[in-house]
């Protein structure tokens with residue numbers, strides 16, 4: 001059994017260790033005897049997502065996003081076809097913003113790939129800190145760290161979850177929603193990296209991707225997540241106690 005990951009523009013979109021999400025997917029597959037192949041997609045590469053199970057796009061600064069925007073636009077149709085065909089995609093922060101129609105930076109408009117009906121605009125100040133959300137995709141609260149100037153507004157699509165009273169800003173700091181869940185795409189502002197402290201999110205993505213390749217009956221054994229779940233709980237406690245960092 002194998003799984004193929006396409007990591008888009010790792011040298012440009014990799015804030016706060018977002019690449020750690022790939023390591024997490026690899027480890028959780030290794031422990032289950034699933035072979036993982038990671039294809040790094042660099043600027044100018046031609047792409048074919050026909051054999052891809054998971055696409056990952058990390059976060060980036062505004063400057064990096066401007067650079068990467070034209071690269072993403074070059075693969076817009078492939079991304080659109082992949083997403084509409086139920087391909088699994090995880091995008092964090094800057095990568096999440098670029099899945100939408102555009103990112104308005106003052107007078108400047110950074111065009112997104114528009115595979116999801118959402119848009120982002122730069123607000124006053126940055127939304128920074130630890131965050132905890134509740135989502136339908138897993139039982140445990142999802143914890144992470146956010147740092148973004150952009151405010152994202154969803155159109156005809158569902159959020160990934162709701163920001164809990166423990167803290168955090170989410171998409172825009174006003175409507176209480178965090179991220180997006182559209183078909184098999186998850187976009188989120190949660191760095192962390194996201195997956196190591198939220199193993200249930202990792203397994204949700206993996207199960208979805210493997211079921212797509214090997215059939216809906218597909219399942220795999222749970223792992224002993226004592227350490228990962230403890231890390232999640234520690235962060236929950238710190239958020240509830242209002243501890244910064």
Ligand code: GLN
Nearest residue numbers: 059060062093094149150
């Ligand atoms: N540059 C974007 C913003 O500030 C995304 C930053 C990030 O990926 N953390 O909104």
